[in-house]
Amino acid sequence: MNNGFFSRFMQGRYGSDQLNIFLAFFLIGLGVVSLFIRLDILRAVQLLIFGLFLFRFLSRNAYRRRLENQRFIKISAPVTRFFASKIRQYRDKGNRYFKCPKCSAKLRAPKNKGNLVITCPVCKHKFYKRT
Ligand SMILES: [Zn+2]
Incomplete structure (x- = not known):
């Protein structure tokens, strides 16, 4: 729909970004919650967020929105x-992730190898770690 109504309508308007995607998901989350809990305040918050989403989506002030x-x-x-580190840890079950106690660089070592002497590749600090 290159020359369709929607693209003409959206000409010069801001559209979507990370914040708006977040607002949209938040709205869906609130919608799910409101299926189980009926609260006026919840409905008010939903309306407010939907208004904010629409306002940002249709805004012509891209500078402010950015x-x-x-x-x-x-x-x-x-x-x-x-959450990114939790997902990485979940996908990589064979390794343990931790931080160097001295320089807090992110390190990993194979799991279930007992007490290991770890040498931090960044600051060369040596320490014991149970894996
Ligand atoms: Zn270190």
Whole structure:
């Protein structure tokens, strides 16, 4: 739909970014919760977030929206990193992930090998680790 109504409508409008995708998923999550719990406040929050989503999606001020998105990415980075490391650990069951106690570089060692002497490849610090 290159020249369709939608692309003409969206001309010069901001559209989607990470923050809006997050808002959309949050909205879906709230929708699922509201299937089980009926609360007026929940409905109000849903409306508010939907309004915010639409406002950002249809906005013609891309500069402001990009700034908001950058702020969102910055704030959510620790959470994203936390889940990314959990997913990595889950996929890589043969290894244990941990941090060097001295320089907190991310390291990994094979699991179930007992007490290992680990030499940190970054700062050369030696320490024991139960794997
Ligand atoms: Zn180190």
